[in-house]
Amino acid sequence: MIGAYVQNACYEEALALFLQVLGSNKVVVDDVTLLTSLTAISLLQDGRLGRQVHAYLIKENSNRLPLILSNVVMVMYSRCNDVKSAFDIFCQMAERDAFTWNTMISAFVQNDLNFEGLILIYEMQKDGLVVDPVAVTALLSAASNLGNLRVGRETHGYLIRQGIEFEGMLSYLIDMYAKSCCVETAKRLFDIYECGERDQVTWNAMIAAYMHDEDQENSMLLFRKMLVENHLPNEVTISLILPACNTLGGIQVGKQIQAFAIRQILDTHVFVGTALVDMFAKCGAIELAEKVFDRMTEKNRVTYTTMILGFGQHGLGDRALSLLKQCSLLELSLME
Structure with missing residues (x-):
């Protein structure tokens, strides 16, 4: 039962x-x-x-x-x-298997203890265990978090030599190279794969890579290419691309993306709504930002903070304070 x-x-x-x-x-x-x-x-x-x-x-x-x-x-x-x-x-364990090692390595990396995770992977190899896709994923995540290109390249080389492939591998590699300031390498990897081999996660990873490199123009071009090649963006894609509107085409491009999100019922996601509030506020359309905020059925601390900052940036201190008091009534701490 x-x-x-x-x-x-x-x-x-x-x-x-x-x-x-x-x-x-x-x-x-x-x-x-x-x-x-x-x-x-x-x-x-x-x-x-x-x-x-x-x-x-x-x-x-x-x-x-x-x-x-x-x-x-x-x-x-x-x-x-x-x-x-x-x-x-x-x-304390007298006996450990691959699951034991992978669990502990992943726990370290997920809690931002990346060096500890890397050390444990080397210890795992010394113990005679093969580095499998689970451990490789943790390795690439640690290399991404640290921006450690040497570790990332060594891991990529290991994957090639061992002929290892697993779901999501390309997106992990793209993310690692982008965060190690090698966006061109990330783009070459992306281009190697045929259109049909790229999934939503891969497209999102490459858009995120451009945004991480502050290359809004290429991120927007890639977003449009994604649409042309009939790969439907998801809520992650929309929240990634909206910040590019602040420097490219401004509010008109932002409205087009908002319209697309509404048609695809993606605007109901809290982080899409929050990204829309942020985009409109930074494009000078604080009333539109507030309208999106008011229509959101789900809000979190980031949503409230974004709206409060938007009011502050537009000199609307009274409205910012009013919303801050509303947060207090909702017992929603913005300091956590």
Whole structure:
């Protein structure tokens, strides 16, 4: 029953039943139940309950957890952004498999501990394990985050020598080269692939590469090429390209992109709405920015901050303060 709840994304119900089982002396809690419950805890990012279940596991297993349980507890801690606890488990494990190493490496990189992730990859190789696509993805992400071209190139070379290909590989490489100030290399990679081989993520990665290089003209040209070649942009594409309107064609181009977003029902996404508010405010159309803001059904801290800054930039201090007070009433902290 717990498994059925998890499969249907009813995580809170799954955990309520799990806690009921734990409190009963009539039901034996097996490894499958524990694994399923830890998965629910990971997805809910409930670190407090996760620590309680971990303590229960240690008590029941005399501090020597089976490999599969140790791995899942590590995943739980990493999903709850508790990298230290995940690494403590990693260090205590007498046995590790590729999943163990990849989980810990990914946890480091996802929490911006990129050097630690790179060191662990080298340790993984010394331990005799092959660097697989999961580890390569972490390597490329770490190289991108650090802007470390040497590591990125070495990883790219390793992929070529080993003949490794995996979904999303091209976008990771484009992102890495762009953030390492090698946009031309990123563009050559993009051009190597035929039109049919480029997916939405690849197009977005190349547009983002141009925007990272402050090359709004080429980012807009690529956006138009994407449309010509019948690759429909998604909400990520729209939020990436809207800032280019501030320097290219201004408000008219922005309105065209807004119209496209409305037709494709992409304007309902919070980050598209926020990007529209920002674009209109920076193009001098604060009333249009406010109209978009008022129509948004979902707003976050970034949305409110963008609108407040827009008011401030246009000398509308009273309206900025009024919106700031509204945030206070909504208990929405802009300082987090």
